[in-house]
Each structure stands twice: as C-alpha cells, then as structure tokens.
Amino acid sequence: MPAKGLQPLRVHSGRWTVRYSSVTAPTIRKKGPGRPQRSPLISTLNPELLRTSDYVDLSGRRCIHIGLRHNLNGDDDSRSPALFRYFQTSQPIAFPDKCAGFLYYHRDSHAAPLEGGLRFRCTPDDQPTSFSRGRDLLWPTGIPWQVIVPQLGRPMYQEFADQLLRENLASQAQISRCRELFDTVKIYPSRILFRLDQEFPVDFASPPSLTVVAEKRQRVFFSSIFTSFAPAGGFLRSAQAPTSDLEPDEPEVEKPRLVFPFTGSAVARFEPSMVNGRRVVHMRILRIVRPIASVFLNYEGRLLEPQEGELLTVALRGQAPEPWKCDLARKNSTAAAFRALWDVSRIP
Template sequence: MSRKLSLTARFPVSKPTYAIRYASHTLGPKKVYIGFPDHTRGFLYFHSDPHAGPLAGGIRFRVTPDNSPSSFPAGQDVLAPHGLPWEILLAQIACRANYAGIAAQLVRETLVTPEQLSRCRGLFSQRAHIEPQNTIFHLASPFRINFSSPISLTVAGDEVHNVVLPGVFRASAEYNKKYFPWSGSGIVQFERSTLPESAGRRVLHMRIIKTLEPVVCTVDIRSYHGRVVQPVEGQLLTVRDYQRPPAPWAYDIDSHRSQSAAALRALWENS
C-alpha cells in the first residue's frame, strides 16, 4: 500500500469495499488525500481491546517483516499523521456504506456481531465526523491534543457524549486575560489518581505519553511563571495554583456538574 491514496478491499462473499484511505487534509476548499507511508506492506486486521467495551475496535494495518502470517507478532501498526495507530473504527464501519463489505466480513468471521454494528449505528449515525484520534472508549485510551487549544473528545460507552475541557492548558495574565502559554501537540491519556490527598475521591490526572510537535513557550519564557508548567513527554501534566508548589493537574469528576464531567463519570464506571 506504499504511497497509494486508497485501497480496494475485496472479500469472497461481499461487494468490493472502496476507498480505504490513509489520511487527508484541507487545502482551501478542497480535501487533499495523502498516500500511505513507504514500506506499508503487511496485513489488514481487526484490532479489539477487551478493556474498552463491545463498541471499540477497528481495522488497522500491521507492517510485517515478510508476507507470512507468522511474522505478524514481529510487526508494527502503521501510524496515522496524528501519531496514533491508523484505524477505521467499528463505528465508522457500521455507519458508512462504503465499508459494508468490511462489516459483512467481520460478521462472517465472528469478530463482531450484527448487534454490535446495529448499536454503533444507533449511537454514531447522526455524527457528521467520527475521528479516531479524539474518540475514547475507556479511561486509558490515548488521544491527541494541541497544547494551545481546548480539549474536545467523543466519549463512547452506553451512550455517546461530547467532552470539552477548555481550561486544561490555559493560563491567566493580568486583568484575568486568558491565554495558552504553550504551543505544540502530543498524545495524552487520563490516569486515576493514587495520591493520598485523592483518597476516597474520583480524581483524574493527565499523562503526556508523547510529544509530536515541539513544545514552545508562546510568551517570554524567562519571565513566565504561569499556571501551566511546561508539558514534558512521559510525565504528568503539572500546574501551579494560588502560589502553591507545582502539582499534577487534577480533575475531580464528582465535584463538577457539567456534561463533560458526567461523561467522564460514565467512562470511569465502565472502565
């Protein structure tokens, strides 16, 4: 699939499935498709996560050392431009007509059930866009963020919720002016707090799994002493509030009454 803009997948008992694509970006009024990376040779396969519930999972592409299925464990998944594994989510397969062949094959191989596909259609069919990099099915699901933007997620469980956390990476200047002190992007995930001060409460931290675009201070770093400490790959996001020493960013999901907090409570209970 190296450099190909799309792949036509054919299965013995179904119509061809067209336009399995790698990625796209918007150039003016047009959508421009990006070809698969070099050395994309291997196997399409269905990936599932037993911790993420019955609606998670999707088609991925595993690059392998040779064309034998025995080399599959030695391979690695192709990454999408957003830094996470390239994937066609089960929700996308269920809701898009051009993936009907894949849906039929998954059912034929008993990898998913018709009930799972029907449930996905019921939850996701009204959504214009389903973005794998911002759709999470359990607390430990990684997702992409931009350090100079609010966090916006789709949380999927028994229901589908939108989660918007506008102030995670934001700081305040004089006259209470809000700004984002850091630019760059990365992959993060929520973690349940194990700190003594969180005992008996449901508190989330956020770990920076990987930085994708370099983290750069948007103000004069020599004089910056704002709320958000520079994000560092591998560490928890750290903030300093009210002249206190820096500490991990913490979100108590039971002390907020927003729809986002309700979605995270549901995710906590289902994870």
Template structure:
C-alpha cells in the first residue's frame, strides 16, 4: 500500500500536497511550512506471476522516477532513469505505464537478465501477456541489465529485491562485479550471446561490448565500409539506422568452423544512398548484410571467421558464440 502524509486537524489549517510540503496555521495564524518525505510508488514484486493491480506504475514524463519495495530497511528505493543523451537525461515518453519486471529469456547467457517495463493499457495483471516492452528511440527495449544492477550504487534496492525473490543469485551478482569492476557499460551496445539485437547506424562503425568470462570492448567497421579512390580511403555508402544481430553461418562450406553473419532485423531510419557504388547491397529488414566478394566477384553475405584472427574483435565475438546454444 502506498503511504500517505496527512495534515493534522486544527481549527485553521491548510494542506498542500505540492512537492511534498504541508502548510499549517501555527500560533497567531502564521503559516508554518513542514517538509514531509517524498512519496514513492511501492512495487511488491518484479515477478510477473505475482503481480497485483497496485504494482502498476506510470513513469510517463519523469526523468528519474523512484520506486520503493516493501522493505523496512534503509535504502529500499531505486531511482530508474530512462536514457541520457549529450549529458542530458531524457524523460520517459508518454504512455510509459505498466509493470516493471525481471526478464530472463529461456536461452539467456549466464549473466544475462534485465529489468524491463511491460506497457499495458490497464492495471490488470492479466493484461501483461498482451502488452509490449517499452522501447528506446533506437528501437530496442528499455532495460536495466544485470551488470548494471550488480555494480551501480543507485540500484541497491533493485538488487536486494531480485535476491529476495530468488530471481538472481549472489553468485551472478558477484561475477558481474568481478567482470565489470569500476567500468562503464551501455545496455544498448552490450551483448551476451548471438541472436541478440543491437542498434546499427549504416554510416558508421560498430562499438560493442560483449560479456563472457570477461568483458570485451571492440569496434567493428568492416561490415559497412567500402574502399574508395583505389583503396586510399574508406567511406560508408548508406545512411539510415536499424537493428541487427549476429548469427551462425548455415553455409555448408563453413561446417565445423565458427563463422557468423549479420542479419538486419529492422529498419528504424530509412536507408538512403550516400556514395554511388556497387559493392555493398542496400540493407534490408530480414536479410543478411551482403557485400561483393572481391575474389569471386559475386555477392555473398558478410562473414567473420572467429578463429582466423586473435584480436579484440575476434575475442569479443567468440564470447558470444561460447554463450550461445549452437545447434
């Protein structure tokens, strides 16, 4: 139940709920301002199977909303940001109302899991399955991933609630702290396994973080650039943005080898041509990213041999393969 602050009854009294203050008439009719603790939404659970109508939250328009949990210990409150851009915190968009829950997919990697917001039109727990997860401007779901929960001081309450409900283990949190340490992490660009979507700008390189036994950071340019002016400079022929994922190659020629492709799963900003060329086909939703093979002079899906090199990119991508269930 959400706590409320009441003004005591007096012969002459004024009660204002704005900004957590109450105003009462003191001696000789003087107004006395008293600050009361700010009220926060109390959420009883992060487990969809246990939701109550009172767990419904509305974060619309809020920059750093605070959510409390039914614990008497100090600090049982979590501040939940939406997104930062150019050092500015963006508020949650309109219609950001629903149920906060912990999501862990069936094929999740060992340290994969996140807090998401399932947007629903009403506060009935039965509406959860018919709702959808809140999205970021990139098209990915808004989420607070497990390494953030494990390491960020402002998420202590979320961490404690997940442990209390046995949704995560102390071993998982400890491993996250060991891997991440004092480093930074961007949820949108952090991958745990193949098939996870990530945002992609077609006019630039990819900076990704992968989490396995250790954390890897690397930049991947080769899928999107082309050589110009007799191989003297690099350019990006396409503008626009979308979502993509890596997947194991199904080509029989790659049998027994660890080879991956990139599939464009969704177009967010329309694709347009920047450079007149013919070596990188226009990215299309649902299709593998396809380039001209300079040796065979035929178009083939872009591929990356994970064991051909031993650089930061190969090491990072191998972590995704090792965390995935490859049939």
C-alpha cells in the first residue's frame, strides 16, 4: 500500500520523447532491502550557479526522479519530482554508463524565440568547475538529449517551468506561447525545428517527418528525399515478369518503383542559399551515426550515397549531380514551412 500522501505514477512513453510525471510528494526508491533512497534534489537550472550537491548520477538507470530544492539550507519536501528516461526509438532503455553530471537549461545565443530546453552535462567529477570540460548526453540518434520548452510548458512540468521563471532563464510569454501552439499535441523533441540551421536526426531508410515552429506549428513530411526509382527486381530487368499480355518472345519490364537505396543514419541540418536569385534550402549531412550501406548491387539511381560533411546530392536523369534543394518560391506546404524558418532565422 503506498505511503500516506503519495499517488501512483502514470508514465507515458513516445518516440524520441523524454517523459516524466509529477507526484504530490517525494518519490521513494529502495536500493537494497529496507534502504529507502529519496529522489535527488537540485537547486538550480542555471549552469553558472551549480553546486556540488546538484551532481546526479544516471549511469545504468532505466529511469530517475529528480526534484528541485527550494530551501538551500535543508531538505524541502514541498516539491514535485519529475521522471526522466532515456529512449531508443519508442523503447525506454537504460542511461549509458559513465553518465553523471548536471541537469541544466540550455539556450543557444542565436536561438529562435521558443527554442531552449533542459540538457544533461556529463562531467568528469562532481565539481561545478568541471562543467566546461564535460559533454552533453546524446540520444542514440546522435543529437543532444533534452526536454524542450514546449514540454516544460505543460502542467505536469510546472515545477521546472516555475524554476526557469524564478531564475530568469525563460519568460512567461515563451511558456504561454508553447502551450498555445502545442496544447495536447504529442511532442517529439528531436523532430521539432525552431530555425533553419538546427540539427536533427535522419534515417536513410525512412522519410523524415519534422515539425516546424515559427508563427505557427507546421508538420513537414519528406516522402521522397532519400528515395530513388528502381524496378522490383533491382536495377536489372526481371526474368520472372508475367507475359500474359505480350508475345511469348517479348520479356516484360516491370515498372519502376520508389525505394530507399541506402541504410544508415546521421545528424543533418538545412542550409539556406541563393541559386539564380531564388531562395533555396539544402540539406547537409553533418555526422554519420550508423554506417551507410547500399541496398542494391550496382546501384545507379537518383540519390547519391550521402557523405559526412557534404550536402545531400542527387543526379536527375540526363543532368550532372547537384545538391538536393527545396525552392522556397514553390506553392506547397514544405516551401511555406521553410519560408517561415528562413524569416525566424533572420536570414537576409
């Protein structure tokens, strides 16, 4: 039977999403028989105000509750710990080994208005001075693990949102706007873009689906960016094609079909450019996470093999290879989303 004052947790999981729930009293975990262990408490989300007592060890844990200490002279039980997890696709997995450090709020100097989030800095020791020598925890996809402002703006994260306001790390206007834009929408932090040059994960065997946030929230689905046309039997004629509608000596060539010619994953970003006086957006492959491999033998298709550090390149029939691009002058939802990102990114 739960201790008096405690309420059972309800935990919801989602792809690429850090999930955590609030309770009305400190969560008690046991480490060994009869040895209760309280949730770790931290005093700040500002990396410049960290204390040794803010050091948290996540190593090997499948989940952890972290609370906020409001009374720096002692333990304050009037808090709502939050549950933090680590995911690979939609499955919760243990935090990596050697994953100890500080939870903090991060916002780039050139961030978009609603951009920012909680990150975890892994450090070599528990001293705040080691923060600058540490590295941010990454998702298995290669981008920083984080809980973004749109997530923190929800009621279940009120404790951390209030802390951001107390420390002047975020404004009420930012949090309120995120609540308006996302409301009850499921949030996938890794798939949300606030500006053009923001990094995001890509899997070359599936179409990217992103949410663009500017004046409004727009979903962008790139159904064919990593695809090429190939016949069902590969890049050769199929010897098993039916011939019922043809003369016996006429082999049938199967119609081309859309395929993903490569497997592997990477971290990418979009880049603005001007081509013949027109605004366009390219995609750069920044870092390869899972090695790229070709699905077909003797592949000769539209999409060239992605290269680390290079722009994604395509070779259209009868033309020389050139960087993939999206023309912002086009009248479709993808171009409209890129125009919004171009404007919010303050690109001339």
